[in-house]
Amino acid sequence: MSELVAVAFDDPHEADHVLTELARMQKEYLIDLEDAVVAIRQPDGKVQLKQSINLIGVGAASGGLSGAFWGTLVGLLFLNPLAGMAVGGLVGAGSGALSGSLVDYGIDDNFIRSLADTLQPNTSALFVLVRKAQPEKVLAELKGIKGRILRTSLSPEQEAKLQAAISQQTSTPQSAAPPQSTAASTS
Numbered sequence: 001m002s003e004l005v006a007v008a009f010d011d012p013h014e015a016d017h018v019l020t021e022l023a024r025m026q027k028e029y030l031i032d033l034e035d036a037v038v039a040i041r042q043p044d045g046k047v048q049l050k051q052s053i054n055l056i057g058v059g060a061a062s063g064g065l066s067g068a069f070w071g072t073l074v075g076l077l078f079l080n081p082l083a084g085m086a087v088g089g090l091v092g093a094g095s096g097a098l099s100g101s102l103v104d105y106g107i108d109d110n111f112i113r114s115l116a117d118t119l120q121p122n123t124s125a126l127f128v129l130v131r132k133a134q135p136e137k138v139l140a141e142l143k144g145i146k147g148r149i150l151r152t153s154l155s156p157e158q159e160a161k162l163q164a165a166i167s168q169q170t171s172t173p174q175s176a177a178p179p180q181s182t183a184a185s186t187s
Helices: 014-027 055-077 081-102 109-116 135-142 156-165
Strands: 003-009 031-041 047-051 123-133 148-152
Touching: 003 014, 014 031, 014 123, 014 135, 031 109, 047 109, 109 123, 135 156, 148 156
Parallel strands: none
Antiparallel strands: 003 123, 003 148, 031 047, 031 123
16 A cells, blocks of 8 residues: 655755655665655646656556557558558547546645645645655655655554654754852852
């Protein structure tokens, strides 16, 4: 089962940076991302979404391949496999691109927009859907990142560990308390 994590950042470029780090960790098999979206709230208040998976391109590519395959088979029936492959590829790519633009894969865009609308201008948020992860190693890699959790489907213990890893609070040395007077009062 996948886990949803949404984290807000005070910098409009920080969500992109963290997504790059997560992609690196995915190549190292520390985390398996199902979907990831970066939301940036512009200074004018508009929200820009950056999908990590280009559904139109993926749909066009898979539709083009399957269309070329089926077009070649139909073309063989009519003794013109090259024309069948060309026409099938074009029709498949077009229908794949159309279906890719209509499909909402992974995290619901309306959910992302509703949370992104709560962000302050000139900030960003990262929404990830995680299939599986090695939590201790991923949290160790995320130390030093400054963010706050907007929403998760993690257990309370896991959420607390994540918030501690990306906490905005820095440890500052406590100042020594003034010494208390030990002189006895005279009566």
